[in-house]
Amino acid sequence: MISLLCITMISLALADSAYGQTATPAPLISVTTDLGGNVTLPCKLQAEESLFFGSLKVTWIKVGEDQSQNEDVLVYMGLLHKRTYGNFENRAFLSDIENGDASLMLIDVSMDDMGRYRCEVMDGMEDIIQDVILEVKNGLTEGVVFPYSPHHGRYNLNFDDAVQTCKSQDAVIASFDQLLAAWKGGLDWCNAGWLNDGTVQYPITKPRQPCGGVNSRPGLRNYGFRNKQMSRFDVFCFASKLQGRFYWLVQPERLSFDEAVQACRDDDAEIAKVGQMYAAWKLEGYDRCDAGWLADGSVRYPISRPRKNCSPTEAAVRFVGFPDKKVKSYGVYCFKAEK
Structure with missing residues (x-):
């Protein structure tokens, strides 16, 4: 009985050696790219000979917080079977599989692409698992x-x-x-x-x-x-952070909306947008207690230092409303882009 058990265990060990070893995770890699750019997530075969073994399979997934949230990215099982999935369709490609490179190329990277990716290579000889963290910045x-x-x-x-x-x-x-x-x-x-x-x-x-x-x-x-x-x-x-200058345009009189638009143009600028006011307020500490026109026809003002009559309880962008554009009761905020 004991010798039969030993023979069985030896046979299983030999089979495992012949048909591939258990995949061992490679060290974690981190890659950073810019929003809207292209990026390559590395994953290379251990030996080019594995390409000719006849059973090569490459799978890329985006790893979720749990297995149910994993997203399929790409599957390759030879030249006749290649597929990408979901939002990765027409954006994900293998780098150079014919030369032993199973790296994943992503184009037109978005903020949603950030996260952990896993490359799984099964070739019947030496299986590979490679995790890559993708960071997207701008x-x-x-x-x-x-x-x-x-x-x-x-x-x-x-x-x-x-x-x-x-x-x-x-x-x-x-x-x-x-x-x-x-x-x-x-x-x-x-x-x-x-x-x-x-x-x-x-x-x-x-x-x-x-x-x-x-x-x-x-x-x-x-x-x-x-x-x-x-x-x-x-x-x-x-x-996001402003690529230019947000400012209050000093004028001798209050303006209608059309006059406000023209006043900014005369100052070689454009009437500011709501996002530009919020960015100036939050990221640059911009503070002014004057209500002014913005490009959407609204009137607002940014307060970073709360005080009496100017958002006394909290720092905020105060919203006055969407008044009649012909009313001459407000100034204007302008934005001058960097050149």
């Missing part, structure tokens, strides 16, 4: 989240409208992580808004009856995924 690593609703009132934007609205204010639609960070920084807003993943949420730091109830906990209130065409909400935008 001005978006430093910025400010702000809620936005258009001049015709709250809850009037479908998802596509929301994306374009943020863009028109020199911003992008915010991500969940950006809204979460803003909430941790004290953002409290009771109107629900779109995020870039198609969910609708809002941040509450001070629970109250109209915003989930007085007995609810602080946090992000989540309406979940909504119909991107039919559903209507506000939006949370994200403005």
